[in-house]
Amino acid sequence: MVTVESVPAVSCDRALAVAHADAVTVYDQLQRYRIEVELEPDGWHIAYHIREKRVAGGGPHYVIDATTGAIVSKKYYQ
């Protein structure tokens, strides 16, 4: 049996650009974050995490529709 995974209409780069365009309007110094990207059934999950392990704080988390590129949900962590 062969499983064929469909290619999302919205690429990872495009989803990242959508998330980033929103994130820069809310957060300063996005270079402080590392970014995790995963393709899930409900879209691209993009999470910004503070790089330094002993520094508190959070970044934005997004779900981007993999068909339209629209932001399905977002949460800003402090």
Added chain:
Amino acid sequence: MDALVPTVAELEANTVVRAAVEAAWVDSLPADPQRRHEEGGWIYLDPMTGDCRGACASGCSVGDQPEQPAGEGRMLRGREFHTHPNPAAEGWATGPSAGDIRADDSHGVPDLIRAENRIHYSGPERRRGGLGGNPGYPA
């Protein structure tokens, strides 16, 4: 000795701690969308009695990490606190972030997070290692 270290709930009820947390909240300017920002400080424990003193709040930004309050005897950092002044109505999570939880577990002291709806907890229930160890964060 661990029995002398207050739990997070006991410290939240402490008037010294509450005053420090509320002062930090006011300094965060939560009602001002342009100037609101995080504030925070540390709560120090007397290693002989477990009493908390020297709470540092107003004007003490989250980035500062004094070893102990000026003018005090030997004190242990027993807890920290900070504010999350951004409101849920604008899409913000008011509770601890994954980074808060990770950092607080690494520091080994509990964290009180004052937000618009309540005070959230993060990190261990009480100072790791009790009243022994380093005066700053426990080893």
